[in-house]
Amino acid sequence: MLRWMTAGESHGEALTAVLEGVPAGVRITSEDIRAALARRRLGYGRGARQAFERDELRVLGGIRHGSTIGSPVALQIGNSEWPKWSTVMSADPVDPQELLIDAGTGDEREIARNRPLTRPRPGHADLPGMLKYDLPEARPVLERASARETAARVALGAVAEALLGQIAGIRLVSHVVRIGSVALPDDVPPPSAEDTVRLDADPVRCTDPATSAAMVAEIDATRKDGDTLGGVVEVIATGVPVGLGTHVSADRRLDARLAAALMGIQAVKGVEIGDGFAEAARRGSVAHDEIVSVDRGTLTRSTNRAGGIEGGTSNGSDVRVRAAFKPISTVPRALRTVDLATGEAATGLHQRSDVCAVVPGAVIAQAMTALVLADLLLDKTGGDSADEARRNLRSYLSRIAERTQWRTER
Template sequence: MLRWLTAGESHGPALVATIDGMPAGLDLTTGVLRSALARRRLGYGRGARQSFERDEVTILGGVRHGTTTGAPIAVQIANSEWPKWRVVMSADPVDPADLLVDAGTGDGREIARNRPLTRPRPGHADLPGMLSYDLDEARPVLERASARETAARVVLGAIASELLRQVAGVELVSHVVSVGGEHAEPGLPLPVPTDEEALDASPMRTLDPSAQNRFVAAVDAAKAAGDTIGGVVEVVAWGVPVGLGTHVQADRRLDARLAAALMSIQSVKGVEIGEGFAQAALPGSRAHDEIVRGPDGRLTRASNRAGGIEGGTSNGQPIVVRAAFKPISTVPRALRSVDLATGEEATALHQRSDTCQVVPGAVIAEAQTALVLADALSDHAGGNSVAEMRRNLEAYLARVGERA
C-alpha cells in the first residue's frame, strides 16, 4: 500500500511531498524529479509566473546514493520567489504595519500582495473556504487551493512512474485532445511512450499539427478577450497487467480510484474512462470489447472502448482516461462578486494566472494516474524490495499466461 501527502502554500517557502510504502531498490535520482517538474512548466498559454519561478528540488529522505531504502521518501520543492513573500506568508506573527506597505514593483497586482483579499473569485475555493474556515480574507484559502500544489503531485507521480516502469514495464504518456471548442481529429492512433519527446516539444502537447494550430488560435483569442479557456487531456498507460484493482469493494475498484484521483486536480470537473460517454449512446452489441484470440494465440480484445478496465479491474488492454479542465477561475476581466469586508458588490480579485492550463494539466493527470496504478500494483505484487515485487509479479503473470 502506498500513502502520499503534500504540504505547503503557493507562495510559502516550499512545497513538501511525502510517499510511504515504496520498496527498497528502486533507482531514483533528483534529476528524474527535476525532469518531471520541467515538463509541468511547458505549454502555450502559461502566465508570467513561469518565466521567473524555478523549482528547486531536494530529496530529504528515503533515497541513498540513487536508490530507495524502503523508508518514506520526502521531497522539498523550494520557492525561488520566497524573499518577496516573507512578510505576507510568514509563519510567525508580523507587525501589522508591515502589511500596510505595498510590496514589489511594476504590476499593481504584485504591489498590493500584502493587502487583504476580500473579493472572492467565482469558480475558485475562495468563498466556500472563507466561510467554512471562518476567515476574514481569501489568502489562506487560495494559497493552499492554488494549482501550484500540483508541483508536489508531479514529483510523487514521477516516483510512482519509476516503480511502474522498473517493476512491471508499465509506461504512461499524456496529451491534449481538446481546447475550448476545438478538438483533435478523431480516430488518430493513441500516443505511445516513444512519442514523449515530440509531445514535450509541442506547444499544445499534441501530435496533430492541425489541432495544434487551432488550439493555439483558441488560446490567443481567449487572451485577447481578457478571458481564460479550458480543455480535455488524455492519459494512456501501456503495459498494465491484467488484474490490478478488484470488483470486491467499491473503494478498491481501479476505475473509481482513478476517477477520484483525477477529480482531485484543481479545475478538473469531469473524468471519462475509455469511451465512457460515447458508450452510453451505443447498443450493447457494439459497446463492449469482444474477447478474441490474437496472432500469438493469447486472449485479447477486438477493441478497447472500456479503456482497459472492466468490473473495477484492469483487463490487460491499455488504460485510457480523460480529464476535463474548466477554464481557470482567475479571469483577467474579473467577474462579479461581493466584497466580504464591506458587503458591497464588487469585481472579483485578480492575481497573475495562466490563460490556459491544459498542457500542464496533462502532465499532472499523468502523475495522478501513475500514483493510482503504482498503488494498485503494490497491492497486487507487494514486497519490501523491487526484486521481491518483480518475483511476485512474474509468478502471477506466469499463471495468467497458462490460463490465457
C-alpha cells in the same frame, strides 16, 4: 500500499511531499524528478509566473545513491520567490501594519501581496474556504488551493512512474485532445510513450500538427479577448497487467480510484474512462470489447472502448483516462463578487495567471495516474524490494498464462 501527502502553500517557503510504501531498489535520481517538474512548466498559454518561478528540488529522504531504500520518500520544492513573500506568508506573528505597506509598483495586481483579500473570486475556493474555516480573508485559502501544489504531486508521480516501469514494464504518456472548441480528430492515432519527447516539444502537447496550430490560434484569440480557456487531456498506460483493482469493494476499484485522483486535480470538472460518455449513446451490442483467442493461448480484444478496465479491474488492455479542465477562474475581465468586509458589490481581484493551463494539466494527470497504478500494483504484488515485487508479479503472470493455454488433443 502507497500513501502520499503534500504540504505547503503557493507562495510559502517550500512545498513538501512524502510518498510512503515505495519498495527498496527502485532506481530514481534527482534529475529524473527535475525532468518531470520541467515538463509541468511547459505549454502555450502559461502566465508570467512561469518566466521567473523555479522549482528548487531537494531530496530529503528515502533515496540513496540513485535508489529507493524502503523508507518514505521525502521531497521539498523550494519557492524561488520566497524573499518577496516572507512577511505575508510568515509562520510567526507579523505586525498588521507591515501588511498594509504598498508594494510600491502602483500595480493593482501586486496589492494582493500585502493587503487582506476580502473579495472572493468566482470559480475559486475563496468564498467556501473563508466561510468553512471562519477566515477573515482569502489569502490562507487561495495559497493552498492554488495549482502550484501540483508540483509536489508531479514530483511524487516521477517516483511512481519509475516503480511502474521497473517492476511491471508499465509506461505512460499524456497528451491534449481538446482546447476550447478545437478538438483532436478521432481518426488521429493515439500516442505511445515513445512519443513523449515529441509531445514535450509541441506547444500544446498535441500529436497532430494541424490541430496543434489551431489550438495555439484559439489560445491567442482568447488572450486577445481577455479571457481564459479549458480543455481535455488523455493519459494512456500500456503494459498494465490483468488484475489491478477489484470488483469486490467499491473503494478498491481501479476506475473509482483513478476518477477520484483526477478529480482531485485543481480545475478538473469531469473524468472519463475509455469511451466513457460516448458509450451512453451506443447499444450494448456495439459498446463492449469482445474477447478473442489468438493461437489458442493469448486472449485479446478487438477494441478498447472500456479503457482497459472492466468491473473495476484492469483487463490487460491499455488503461485510457481523460480529464476535463474548466477555464481558469482568474479571468482578466474581473467577475462580479461581494466584498465580505463591507457587504458591497465588487469585482474579483485579478492576479497574474495563465490563459490556458491544459498542457501542464496533462502532465499532472499523468502523475496522478501513475500514483494510483503504482499503489494498486503493489497491492497485487506486495514486496519490500523491487526484486521481490518483480518475482511475485512473474509468478502471478505465469499462473495467468497457464489458465489461458488451450491445446487441441492429438
